[in-house]
Amino acid sequence: MKMKSILLGSALGAFVAGAAVAESITVVSWGGAYTKSQVEAYHKPWIASTGNQIVSEDYNGGLAEVKAQVEAGNVTWDVVDVEFSDAVRGCDEGLLEEIDHSILPAGADGTPAVDDFIEGALPDCAVANIVWSTVFAYDTSKTSGVSGIADLFDTAKFPGKRGLRKNPKSLLEMALMADGVPAADVYEVLGTDEGVDRAFAKLDTIKDDVVWWEAGAQPPQLLADGEVVMTTAYNGRIFNAVASEGQPFEVNWDGQILDFDLWVIPKGAKNMEAALDFISFSTDTQRLADQASWISYGPARKSSGPLVGKFHDGTVEMGPHMPTAADNLGNALVNNFEFWADNQDELNERFNAWLAG
Amino acid sequence: MNTNITAADGTPLKRKLAQALFKSRLRAFGLVAPLLAFILASFILPIVLLLWNSVHDPRYSELMPMSTEALKSWDGASEPSEEMYAAMVADLVVARENKTIGQVATRVNRELSGARSLFTSSARKAKKLEAPFKDALIDVKDDWADIEVWKAVKVASRAYTPAYVAAALDRKLLADGTIIQQDEERRIHIKLFLRTLEISFVVTLACLVLGYPIAYLLSTLPLRTSNLLLILVLLPFWTSLLVRTTSWIAMLQAQGVMNDLFVAFGVTTDDQRFSLIYNKTGTLIAMVHILLPFMILPLYSVMKTIPPSYVRAAKSMGATNWTAFWRIYFPQSVPGIGAGALLVFILAIGYYITPALVGGQDGQMISNIIDFHMRRSLNWNLAAALGLVLLIFVLFLFWIYDRIVGIDNMKLG
Numbered sequence: 001m002k003m004k005s006i007l008l009g010s011a012l013g014a015f016v017a018g019a020a021v022a023e024s025i026t027v028v029s030w031g032g033a034y035t036k037s038q039v040e041a042y043h044k045p046w047i048a049s050t051g052n053q054i055v056s057e058d059y060n061g062g063l064a065e066v067k068a069q070v071e072a073g074n075v076t077w078d079v080v081d082v083e084f085s086d087a088v089r090g091c092d093e094g095l096l097e098e099i100d101h102s103i104l105p106a107g108a109d110g111t112p113a114v115d116d117f118i119e120g121a122l123p124d125c126a127v128a129n130i131v132w133s134t135v136f137a138y139d140t141s142k143t144s145g146v147s148g149i150a151d152l153f154d155t156a157k158f159p160g161k162r163g164l165r166k167n168p169k170s171l172l173e174m175a176l177m178a179d180g181v182p183a184a185d186v187y188e189v190l191g192t193d194e195g196v197d198r199a200f201a202k203l204d205t206i207k208d209d210v211v212w213w214e215a216g217a218q219p220p221q222l223l224a225d226g227e228v229v230m231t232t233a234y235n236g237r238i239f240n241a242v243a244s245e246g247q248p249f250e251v252n253w254d255g256q257i258l259d260f261d262l263w264v265i266p267k268g269a270k271n272m273e274a275a276l277d278f279i280s281f282s283t284d285t286q287r288l289a290d291q292a293s294w295i296s297y298g299p300a301r302k303s304s305g306p307l308v309g310k311f312h313d314g315t316v317e318m319g320p321h322m323p324t325a326a327d328n329l330g331n332a333l334v335n336n337f338e339f340w341a342d343n344q345d346e347l348n349e350r351f352n353a354w355l356a357g
Numbered sequence: 358m359n360t361n362i363t364a365a366d367g368t369p370l371k372r373k374l375a376q377a378l379f380k381s382r383l384r385a386f387g388l389v390a391p392l393l394a395f396i397l398a399s400f401i402l403p404i405v406l407l408l409w410n411s412v413h414d415p416r417y418s419e420l421m422p423m424s425t426e427a428l429k430s431w432d433g434a435s436e437p438s439e440e441m442y443a444a445m446v447a448d449l450v451v452a453r454e455n456k457t458i459g460q461v462a463t464r465v466n467r468e469l470s471g472a473r474s475l476f477t478s479s480a481r482k483a484k485k486l487e488a489p490f491k492d493a494l495i496d497v498k499d500d501w502a503d504i505e506v507w508k509a510v511k512v513a514s515r516a517y518t519p520a521y522v523a524a525a526l527d528r529k530l531l532a533d534g535t536i537i538q539q540d541e542e543r544r545i546h547i548k549l550f551l552r553t554l555e556i557s558f559v560v561t562l563a564c565l566v567l568g569y570p571i572a573y574l575l576s577t578l579p580l581r582t583s584n585l586l587l588i589l590v591l592l593p594f595w596t597s598l599l600v601r602t603t604s605w606i607a608m609l610q611a612q613g614v615m616n617d618l619f620v621a622f623g624v625t626t627d628d629q630r631f632s633l634i635y636n637k638t639g640t641l642i643a644m645v646h647i648l649l650p651f652m653i654l655p656l657y658s659v660m661k662t663i664p665p666s667y668v669r670a671a672k673s674m675g676a677t678n679w680t681a682f683w684r685i686y687f688p689q690s691v692p693g694i695g696a697g698a699l700l701v702f703i704l705a706i707g708y709y710i711t712p713a714l715v716g717g718q719d720g721q722m723i724s725n726i727i728d729f730h731m732r733r734s735l736n737w738n739l740a741a742a743l744g745l746v747l748l749i750f751v752l753f754l755f756w757i758y759d760r761i762v763g764i765d766n767m768k769l770g
Contacts, residue, residue, distance in 0.1 A: 064732040089735070092459025092473075161611070211635050212717060226612045338474055346470040346543075348734055352726065353545035355718045356552075 023274040024053035029081040031058035032217050033240040037294030038081070038129075040312070042282035045290075049281075052274055060215060063090050066266045070095050075268045078275040082126070084337045085169070085344070087262045091125035092341075097265040098125050103276060107303030108285035116285075120334075121300045126262035127283050128300035130291065133256040133323035133332070134170040137238045138230040139223050141248045148331070149255030152230055153178040153202060155209050163222045163231025166212040168351035169340055170257045173333055174232065175202040177255040183333040191339070196347070200354055212355075223249055239296035239321050243311055251321075253328040259335045260300060298324040411525075411742035415516040416464045420457045421448040425514040428507075433532030437507045442490040445510075449476070449483035467736065468520075469509035475500050508532035521742035546726065546743065550750065553722040556640060556712075557705035563645045564652040564701050565694065572656035572693070577665070587657075594650040602711050605643040609633035609715075635717030643711045648704055652697040659693030695762045706751060723747060 027043065029035045035058060043054045057077070059065060063086050069075045082090065090096040101122050104113035114122065121128035136152045143158060151158055153175065164171055173186050179202045181189050189195035211228050213219055219233035220241035235256070241247040263279045265272065281287065288299035289307035296318060299305065308318050319325055323332075340347075364373040418425040427444035431437065452458040462476035479497050486493040494501045511532040512520060520530040527544040528536045538544070571590070575583045593601060608614050616630045625631060633639055663686065671681040709724040716725070723743065730740035758764070 062732045063735055067735060067737075089459075089463065092463055092477075093735070094457065094460060098456075207718075210718070225610065227610055342466065342471045342473050345467050345734065345736070348729075349543045349545065352729065353543050353548075356545050356548055356721060 022051045022053065023271050024055060025078040025271045025274045025278060026055045026057060026076060027079045027081075027278065028057045028059050028077050030061065030216060032237075033244070033295055034216070034236065034297075037291050037297075038282075040294050041291035042278075042287055045287065046278055046281050050274075050277065052278075054278075062086065063093075063095060066090060066095050067093075070267050073268070075266045075270060077266050078269045078271045079278055080264050080266060081129070081261055082264050084123075084260045084262065084335065085340050087123055087126040087264055088337050088341055090264060091123065095267055096125035097267055097269065097272070099127060099265065099276070099279070101127070104280050105284045107301055108307070109303050111303060116301050116303050118300055118302060121260055121262075123262070126264045127279050128260040128262045129283055129288060130261050130300055131258055131298035131322075131324055132261060133235050133258045134165070134174075134232055135235045135238070135251045135253060135256045135323075136174075136230055136232045137219070137223065137249050137251045139226075139248055140250045142226070143229055146230070146250075146252055147254075148252065149174060149178045150180075151252075152232070152255075153206055155206055158229055160229030161209050161211050161227060162206055163211050163213050163219050163228040163233070165232055166214050166355070168347045169344070170232070170259075170335065171203070172196070172199040172347065172351075173257055173335075174255055175199040177331070177333070178202060183255070183331050186333055187336045187339050191343075196350070200350070203354070220247065220249065223247070235321075235323055236295040236297045243313075243316055253323075254331050255333070256323060256328065256331075257333045257335055258323055261297075292318050292322070296321040296323075298322040407737075407741050408745050408748070409741075410738045411521050411745045412519065413517055414464070414521070414738050416460055417510075417513045418516040420452055420455075420461050421445075421514070424448045424510065428511050428514050431507070431511065433508055433511055433534075434504075437491075437504065439489060439491050441507070442494050442501070443488070446483050446486050446490045446494060449480040453480040453483060465509055465513045468512050469505060471500075472506065472509055475506065521738045522745065524739055525742040525746045546723070546746075549721065549723045549726055550746070553706055553724075556637070556644070556720075556722060557702050557708075559641060560644045560648060560705045561652075561698050561702045563641070564649050565698060567645065568649055568652035568656055568697065569690075569694075572653050572660055575653070575657050576660035576663075590650055590653050593646070598647060598710060601647055602643055602714050605639070605646070606634060606715060609639055609642065610635075634715050635720075637716070637720040639715040639717065640712045640720035640722075643715050644705060644708060647711060648701045651700045651704060655696040655700065656690065656693040659696075660690055663689045691762075699758065702754075703751065706747070 027038075029038055035056060039056060043056065046052070047054060059080075061083060063082070066077065066080060069077060087096070091098070101114055104117075104127065106112050107116035117128065118131065136149065138146055146158070152162065155162075172190060176186050176189055176195065176199050177183060179198060190199065211222060211231075213222065213231070216234045216237050219228075219231040220237055222228045222231055224241070224247060233251075235251055238249050238251050242249050263283070265275050265279070269275055283300070285301055285303045286307065288301050289304040289309075291297070292299055292304070292308040293310065293312045299308065305324075308322070310317055320327065322328070362370045364370050423444040424441065424447075427438075427441045431441060449458070452461050458477055458480040462473040465476060466473035475498055479494065479501070482497050486497070500506055508531070512518070512530055518530065519536070523530050523536050524539075525546055527539045527547050529539050530536050571586075575586055575590075577583075578586065606613070610616070611630045611632070613634075615633060616625075619625045619631065620627050633642070667685050667689070668681050671685045672678075676684065707724055708722060709728060712720050712722045713725050713728070716722070724747075727740050727743045727747075730736045730743070
């Protein structure tokens with residue numbers, strides 16, 4: 001009896017999936033509230049509609065695991081959620097499969113996928129799913145009257161420790177914006193030696209007051225513990241601390257730096273077909289809009305924007321909390337991956353030397 | 358009197374003995390062979406292969422063979438020739454077709470920032486270029502007229518290269534083969550090697566000072582009490598490293614237990630809390646705590662074997678407490694100190710998780726930079742070079758240690 005129903009179930013599953021054999025793929029992402037939003041919006045509907053299985057794993061960013069798997073010829077990951085710079089570098093170094101973007105479904109309004117995605121969201125080896133941003137945030141019960149990015153670097157006006165991500169990317173840009181460089185000119189200034197010196201000089205002014213963080217879950221914790229007065233953070237993490245845990249945190253959008261997160265497939269992944277199917281399924285208009293009801297990251301498709309509704313508990317309207325909301329884009333910068341691909345070796349080295357000095 | 362002694366069957370005794378010894382040696386080798394093979398395959402070989410990366414990087418020379426050949430005869434200073442440009446264009450075309458241009462560009466970019474986009478964008482147009490290639494390539498991007506680009510390419514084109522080991526020592530390999538010091542603001546590795554050494558020494562010393570009395574107490578107390586105390590030493594030893602490190606964060610942070618106590622007892626005021634974590638202090642405190650059992654256990658096992666009657670005998674012959682300790686007891690405990698100190702020092706020098714979590718900016722060690730290059734920058738060659746330098750450094754210290762203390766004069770239990 002039991003056997004029969006299992007057989008029947010899998011036969012039905014196979015029928016729905018277009019007579020495909022059920023497969024299992026490993027999807028790797030950043031963990032926490034972010035992975036949860038993907039499980040709810042992408043994984044569950046995909047499993048329901050294809051009958052396939054997903055093994056969800058967490059990692060902490062970077063391409064080391066992918067590189068190790070590819071070079072050892074034993075690729076166990078099928079789909080990985082990476083940052084833009086890693087998508088580009090992984091593609092350059094031949095660690096990722098190229099993805100044919102014509103397999104992606106058209107938007108709900110009929111716009112072809114290549115036009116529906118935000119510009120730059122479809123590099124050769126990847127498909128973007130969300131737009132996130134690096135912002136700075138503070139605890140409203142302890143700090144008030146914050147006007148903009150300059151205050152993050154002003155320990156005279158707001159005494160106390162600052163939380164900063166231990167990475168020159170985004171940090172140097174923020175330092176320049178705090179020093180009065182308009183967002184539009186940031187990369188031009190940072191491209192010169194004087195500009196880099198200027199950014200580091202600005203960082204010097206708060207060097208003794210910094211608590212460095214690396215994992216996205218740390219900044220809300222540092223704020224909650226009162227360990228820092230202000231901190232840079234990924235906007236979604238702060239939103240979730242506010243919406244789910246009722247923390248009195250506030251995001252200041254001045255000088256925010258927008259970035260993509262993207263799906264990639266490691267070279268030689270064992271379940272190529274299912275992986276591609278998962279990517280095109282999870283990045284369709286509805287799925288991307290659904291994800292925004294679990295975490296405040298903007299969908300990478302234009303057609304998803306109007307479908308974004310309330311937080312999943314039905315209390316908070318998500319629109320104003322998106323990095324891409326018009327009110328939040330006043331002084332915003334889009335991360336320039338070309339600049340970082342060209343300069344990261346040198347700037348990382350200098351940043352590490354500056355830190356150790 | 359040079360008559361050969363023979364065995365019962367008439368063969369010379371010397372040969373017979375050698376045969377018997379050979380057999381027993383063979384048997385002994387047979388017994389350790391599985392372990393030897395295992396260590397070779399799972400430990401020595403991977404280390405050698407990874408360290409090999411520190412001097413061998415064939416990416417450019419394999420993927421761009423023509424320009425590598427053309428650059429061999431270039432002196433690294435004169436005006437680049439038309440053949441070099443022609444070979445470069447031909448290589449770019451092939452690399453673009455094989456989709457290997459990204460790897461090439463990444464390699465050259467390590468030598469010269471900005472070379473990545475120069476290579477990828479030029480490769481896109483390389484196929485349409487016609488002779489003379491020098492003008493054509495400069496037309497695509499005028500950076501190609503810059504001799505610095507060619508110098509960077511020449512450095513990158515060496516398959517066997519000292520560039521990474523040089524970089525690990527804050528040096529820079531130039532196109533003409535000379536090695537100079539890195540720009541001051543990019544020097545970091547030597548500073549970190551020295552800091553790693555300093556932290557390891559301080560941790561070892563602190564463990565010795567803190568661990569010696571405890572071990573002495575353990576070895577002299579009655580068995581029941583000492584067993585109980587030993588469990589208190591072992592309990593944290595069995596707890597996960599990560600758990601212990603994070604509990605130190607809860608203890609030492611600005612709003613943590615220690616600072617709350619300091620404020621409560623008036624040692625400091627609420628707005629002047631001590632920075633005990635996310636700096637070198639935090640690294641030292643957490644590392645000493647975590648490594649302490651590695652000092653106490655060998656000390657304890659050695660002290661347990663020192664007969665108390667020796668010290669009593671010394672005292673009965675008129676030695677003061679201090680003399681009896683220093684002349685009689687201490688020398689007998691040296692093998693334990695030797696073992697404990699070496700164990701703690703070697704563990705400390707490669708320490709990684711604790712400084713990463715509580716080290717902040719001035720508590721980072723060389724292993725954290727190796728981790729950075731393994732995981733973040735993907736510059737495994739430099740990571741291997743740093744590992745090589747660290748290995749040689751540790752072997753050197755080991756040698757000095759052997760000369761001063763003596764490896765034989767060490768007892769683990």
